[in-house]
Amino acid sequence: MPEGTPTGVSADADAAGGGGRGADGADGAAGGGGRHGADEHSPPSEGCPRRGRGGSVDGRSERSGAADGGAKGAYVGRHFLAPAPAPRRPRIVVGLGNPGPEYAHTRHNAGFMALDALAADLGVSYWKVASNALVGEVSFRGEKIVLVKPQAFMNLSGGPVKGLCARYGLAAEDLLVIHDELDLPEGTIRLKCGGGHAGHNGLRSLHYSVGAEYARLRIGIGRPAGRMPAHAYVLQTLRGAALEELEACCTDAASVARSVLEDGLTQAMNKHHRQAAGQGDVAV
Numbered sequence: 473m474p475e476g477t478p479t480g481v482s483a484d485a486d487a488a489g490g491g492g493r494g495a496d497g498a499d500g501a502a503g504g505g506g507r508h509g510a511d512e513h514s515p516p517s518e519g520c521p522r523r524g525r526g527g528s529v530d531g532r533s534e535r536s537g538a539a540d541g542g543a544k545g546a547y548v549g550r551h552f553l554a555p556a557p558a559p560r561r562p563r564i565v566v567g568l569g570n571p572g573p574e575y576a577h578t579r580h581n582a583g584f585m586a587l588d589a590l591a592a593d594l595g596v597s598y599w600k601v602a603s604n605a606l607v608g609e610v611s612f613r614g615e616k617i618v619l620v621k622p623q624a625f626m627n628l629s630g631g632p633v634k635g636l637c638a639r640y641g642l643a644a645e646d647l648l649v650i651h652d653e654l655d656l657p658e659g660t661i662r663l664k665c666g667g668g669h670a671g672h673n674g675l676r677s678l679h680y681s682v683g684a685e686y687a688r689l690r691i692g693i694g695r696p697a698g699r700m701p702a703h704a705y706v707l708q709t710l711r712g713a714a715l716e717e718l719e720a721c722c723t724d725a726a727s728v729a730r731s732v733l734e735d736g737l738t739q740a741m742n743k744h745h746r747q748a749a750g751q752g753d754v755a756v
Contacts, residue, residue, distance in 0.1 A: 476625030478570040479580065479673070479703040561736050562648035562687060564618045564640065565590065565729060566633055568674040571623045577715055579693040580706040582652040582722055583674075584621055586691060589726035591619050603635030612733055627673040630681025637682055647686035648732055649678065650725060654702060656692025659721050661728055663741050664688050687737050691725050693718075 567587025575581050591597075596608035596619055608619040618640060622632040637643060651674055656662060665687045669675035678686065696705035710718055731740040 476628040478575060478625050479627075479707055560645050561615075562617075562732060563615065563642050563646040564620055564633075564636065564648070565733075566620045566622070566629075566647060566649045566678075568626060568629055568649065568651040569621065570626055571621075574709075575707065577710050578707050579652055579710065579718065580626065582691040582693065582718060582725075583650040585719060585722035586650045586689070586725040586729065587619055587621055589723045590729050593726055593730060594619075603632045603639060605632040605636060607636065617733060627677055629674045630677035630679070633678060634681040644678075644683040644686040647682070648689060648729060648737075649675070649686055650689045650691065650729060651675065652693045652706065653690040654693060654695055654706070656690055656694070658692055658694035659717065660692035661721065661725050661744075662690045662692070663728065663732070663737060663744070664690065665737055687732065689725055689729055689732070691721060 565587065567583035567585075567590075569575065569581035569584030570578070576584075591608055591610075594610045594612060594617070596610050599606040599608050599621075601607070601623075604623050606621040606623060610617050610619070618636065620633065620636055622629040624632055633647070637646070651672065653662075653670075653672075655670060666685050667688070668684070669679050675688075678684075693706070696702060728740065728744055731743060734740075735743065
C-alpha cells in the first residue's frame with residue numbers, strides 16, 4: 473500500500489461551529505470566519521492568477537486591495553501588473569483519487585471516475601506505470617495528451633504529477649486537474665484556473681509540488697448531512713442510485729474536460745456557463 477492517507481480532507485476539517493473550520497479545511501463562514509471557497513460565486517477568470525511584486529495576486533494589492541485594469545494591465549501603488557496570459561490548452565489531465573478497489577466507488581474518487589470516462593471517450597485503452605502513476609497517452613488534434621491517475625494516496629498526489637511534468641517537459645500551466653469539491657452542491661461541475669486549495673489535501677500536495685497555476689475541473693459532491701464527519705462522507709462506499717448519480721456526473725465532467733482540450737479553458741468556461749444557465753443542472 474502506498475504511504476499517506478486516503479482522504480484529501482484536512483485533519484481539522486470536521487470541526488463545526490461558528491469559530492471552527494469547514495469540512496474542506498477552509499475557515500467556517502459562521503462566526504465571522506472567511507471561506508476559501510468564496511470565489512465559487514465569482515465570474516470565471518480569463519486566466520490563471522498571476523502574482524506581481526509586493527505579494528499581489530490577480531492584480532489585487534494585499535496592501536491597497538486595488539483591482540487591476542483588465543487585459544491592458546494596471547498600476548497598483550507604484551508597481552505595474554501585467555495582465556494574466558490566456559490559459560494554455562492542457563497537455564496533462566490529472567484525475568485525483570485513491571488507488572485500490574476499496575476506494576473505487578467513493579465520492580473522493582470522482583477524479584478517477586471522470587478521467588476513466590474521458591479515457592474511454594478518447595480511445596485510451598492502455599495504461600503504463602510511470603512516476604508512481606497510471607499513465608495513458610493519446611494523440612488528440614495533433615498533440616500528445618497525457619492522462620494521469622496518481623497511485624499515491626490523495627495527500628501525496630503532487631509527487632507523481634511533479635515527476636510526470638519533468639518527464640514530459642511541462643509545467644503547472646499545462647495541467648487540468650479533475651477533483652471532488654465539498655463546497656459545490658452535489659452534481660455541480662465548475663471550471664476555474666488557479667486559486668487556493670480550500671483544504672483539499674490533494675490540491676495542497678499539488679500546490680507544494682508544482683505550484684497553483686493549473687486549471688481545475690471541480691465535481692461537486694456537497695457536504696454531509698447532520699454530524700457525519702467529512703472524511704467519512706468522502707470515503708463512504710456508494711451503491712445503487714447514489715453511485716449512478718455520481719457516475720453520471722463524472723461522465724458529464726469528462727465531456728467538459730474534452731471541451732477544454734478542444735477549445736481551451738476560456739472558451740470552455742464560456743460555453744458551459746451558458747449551457748448551465750439554460751439547463752440549471754451543470755454549472756461551470
